Amino acid sequence: MECIFGLVGDGFALVVTDTSQVQSIVVQKTNEDKIMILDSHKLLGVTGESGDRVQFSEYIQKNILLYQYRNGIPLSTSAAANFTRGELATALRKNPYEVNMMIAGWDKDQGPSLYYLDYISTLHKVEKGGMGYGAYFLLSLMDRYYEKNMSLEKALELVDMCIEEVRSRLVVSPPNFIIKIVDKDGARELAWRRTVEDKQGPPSAAAPIASPMAEDVSV
Template identity: 35%
Template structure:
């Protein structure tokens, strides 16, 4: 419930990971993923694309749940595939279940945000409209939940990962 903690980590120039769960587990697992993706990049002299990165993360969480010390983390992995010029968004839960999504949210305001996105999102949405939709989600969460939150968002495109100011 730390309201000022940024729970989005940039893993590579075209890949970012949003995480939630037990603080120790999230920090350890995200550090582990970040370092392994960096090791892959050093060994192979290329970045891991979003789809193989999501498969690696999913496999690690699936193996973790079968161990004596499973990670209690829920993740959103977003990335831009420069080879195919397309964006990817994956949701990976603590059991290693991976889903490909057109939009997602995480945290206490997830249900309010997702219902807002369900209402206003459409497949051909422009970037400006998507940013406005995100601002609507933030406003709705602030309206409906009594607790004051800090919201973090990033934009991932061909130019890399950039913070998105929400206010």
């Protein structure tokens, strides 16, 4: 029941994903960051099988950075998207990755851009888009309320509408979402939308549990 979506606004691009780590019917954690910062001005949002997601996204990140170190210039967002598409297509014929991606970036000559890339290597440049079961609900909202060159405030209002729709309509809805932005100032985390907090270990004041085999030493 994963969900990923993104949009392009006036001088920026946003990528949003749920943060649930799921195995079968078990939610293992609700604070998994599924949006990787590829370099100073690129984001890669990935959903899919957890092993494929982590392995493929790290492989793409390291190779994009390697290109920059070797050549002294970073890849453009379009070049990074096409490189990622090529690697996914190559793997598709050998050992396919079960991943869906949204790639966002900002280039000095092009401004912000957003790319849709699915598990069978279909690549499209889009202004708005979504994947996963949540996309069945949020795409209609984006068609209705998205505006070209919308402000960040309006974009966040639309993001919140989409998150609320997914939470209220999806039969098994993810509770938490992370929002990241890329613009002329770089790629960075912008906000979280939480309804559940992961517990970090047992409470410090928890009472000890008596063993049923403990010896009764009362007098």
